[in-house]
Amino acid sequence: MVEHRNSGEPAVRLAPWTADDFWLLERKNEPVMTEHLGGPETAAKLAERQGRYEAMSAREPAAGRMFRVVLEPAGESVGTIGFWERQWQGEPVYETGWGILPEYQGRGLAVVALRELLSYVRTHGSPARETLRAFPGTDHPASNAVARRAGFVCLGEVEFEYPPGVPHPSNDWCHRIRG
Numbered sequence: 001m002v003e004h005r006n007s008g009e010p011a012v013r014l015a016p017w018t019a020d021d022f023w024l025l026e027r028k029n030e031p032v033m034t035e036h037l038g039g040p041e042t043a044a045k046l047a048e049r050q051g052r053y054e055a056m057s058a059r060e061p062a063a064g065r066m067f068r069v070v071l072e073p074a075g076e077s078v079g080t081i082g083f084w085e086r087q088w089q090g091e092p093v094y095e096t097g098w099g100i101l102p103e104y105q106g107r108g109l110a111v112v113a114l115r116e117l118l119s120y121v122r123t124h125g126s127p128a129r130e131t132l133r134a135f136p137g138t139d140h141p142a143s144n145a146v147a148r149r150a151g152f153v154c155l156g157e158v159e160f161e162y163p164p165g166v167p168h169p170s171n172d173w174c175h176r177i178r179g
Contacts, residue, residue, distance in 0.1 A: 012112050014067035014081065014120065017053040021068055024077055025050055028099050056082070061124035069100065069113045078104040081113045083121055083132060094121060094132045094177070098146065105142070114150040121177055134173040135160040147173035 029040045041049070053066040064084035068077045079100035086095045096117060100110045121132055136143030138157055148154070152173035160170035 009112055010107055010109055011072040012109060012116060013070040013072050014113065014116050015070050016057045017066040017068065018057065019054055022050050024068060024080060027101055028080060032102055056084070062126040064094065069109060071104070071109065078109055079113070081117050083117060085129065088133055092129050094125060094129050096132055096134050110146045111149045114146060118150070118175060125177055130177055132175045132177055135162070135170040136173070138169045138171055144171055151175060
């Protein structure tokens, strides 16, 4: 899928996660990429994450997916984006997260990828989940800007656990999937 974009915006394609994409997880595990996520994960945690991402590609699309963000027309993998099911404040929602490799940041690629993901979720998501949520830390201005530029609405600051068990002040960004 290729983003239907505004003139001047880069083009990206979302490619489903495969066994060949572990190198991208390793790149995303570098300290500069995990600064706002609790730091790098162990090799065992990365292998576990790879297994989860591959499993997401094998199940029903409405349950969530992980994707490589591919810059077009060059075909370069520049980051990741995905969505998954969760309960938030008693409501079934989708959550999203993204990361663009440092050498590709600052070009608007995360915004275009997030808009493309929204299109995918509108087509393949469950009607029971009415919103896509993002929870970037309040100390992460770039990710908050991505959510805002992609059309999400900030509902305020919340205590969000990431990694699990570690509360972190975050913003609750919400985008209605339909309507």
